[in-house]
Amino acid sequence: MKTIFAVLAFLSGTAFAADTAPAKPIPVITPGKVIIPFEKMRRPWGELISLDLATRTGKFRSESNDEVISFTVMPYAELLHHATLGDLQDFRVGERAIFRLHVNEKEEWVWLTYIQDEMNMMNGHKEYFYVDQSDAAAGKMTCTWANFDMSFVREKNVVIETDKDTRFWKAGQPAKFSDIKTGDKLRTKTHGIGKGKTRVAWEVFLDDESLLKFQTEQKAVHSKRILEEGAPGYVDASKGTELTLTLFNEGEEQIKRLKGGSTVRVAPAGVDRKPTATPITGKVTSLGKNGRQAQVTLALDASAEKFQPAGIARLWVAEK
Secondary structure (H helix, E strand, O other): HHHHHHHHHHHHHHHHHHHOOOOOOOOOOOOOOOOOOOOEOOOEEEEEEEEEEOOOOEEEEEEEOOOOEEEEEEEEEEEOOOOOOHHHHHOOOOEEEEEEEEEOOOOOOOEEEEEEHHHHHHHHOOOEEEEEEEEEEEOEEEEEEEEEEOOOOOEEEEEEEOOOOEEEOOEEEEHHHHOOOOOOEEEEEOOOOOOOOOEEHHHHOOHHHHHHHHHHHHHHHHHHHHHOEEEEEEEEEEEEEEEEEOOOOHHHHHHHHOOOOEEEEEEEEEOOOOEEEOOOOEEEEEEEEOOEEEEEEEOOOOOOOOOOOOOEEEEEOOOO
């Protein structure tokens, strides 16, 4: 009997200990580290109001309550435009997108780790606007927002407005409103009107081919930009002529050229991610992964003193 009571006491104590185990701490955004606190985030739909490319800050209006929210773009933020990677200058004022926010040390929702445009969201989730009604005279469509086989319906009675600036695309070529039929499935790039959830289309894609054409064009724009401006990243450590960087995944066009012994050029950069000094040449001594990012250690041809830990850098791989 004593043995039974002892076992019950032990099990009770174990259960109590499990119930009172401390919660896992939520990661905190820290300068110089690529951290995305998925455990504590907000992802509102909003209308972009302003962008400052020099400070990488901006404002958007939340569609849910018309609140104007200021944000600061983290250096490693994913800026998803035309359904692929982009940068701040790709986004247009008025554009509707999802803004992923996290809190700062004052519990203010200001740190931004992605802007996902409407094209990217719908393409990534394999979702469409299915046309229930179309009114060419009013330039409006009423749609059901659902996935590719309509097994999941996100929203019904979605009204998409068009105007003189709206462009329509079919088979990758210009089309017109009259090409849209009931039952068609569309994707769009839309903007707001300064209040509420009104959608006005800049682009209407009547098929996947048309959206993918835009995506392909954006990929070429981004690739060219990274090759010219260098792969961005954080400075992890600098000592003597040794420099260690964490390169953000957006710099893939440079990163995929890296290997041990590769000759590179690297420069410190400012808040706007533009170089602040003449690039220094060096060679790759080690290369690895750091989550979704790449970590590279370089042996430079000169002192690394201009590179401050937690600062920003740009890296170019020398052409063969």
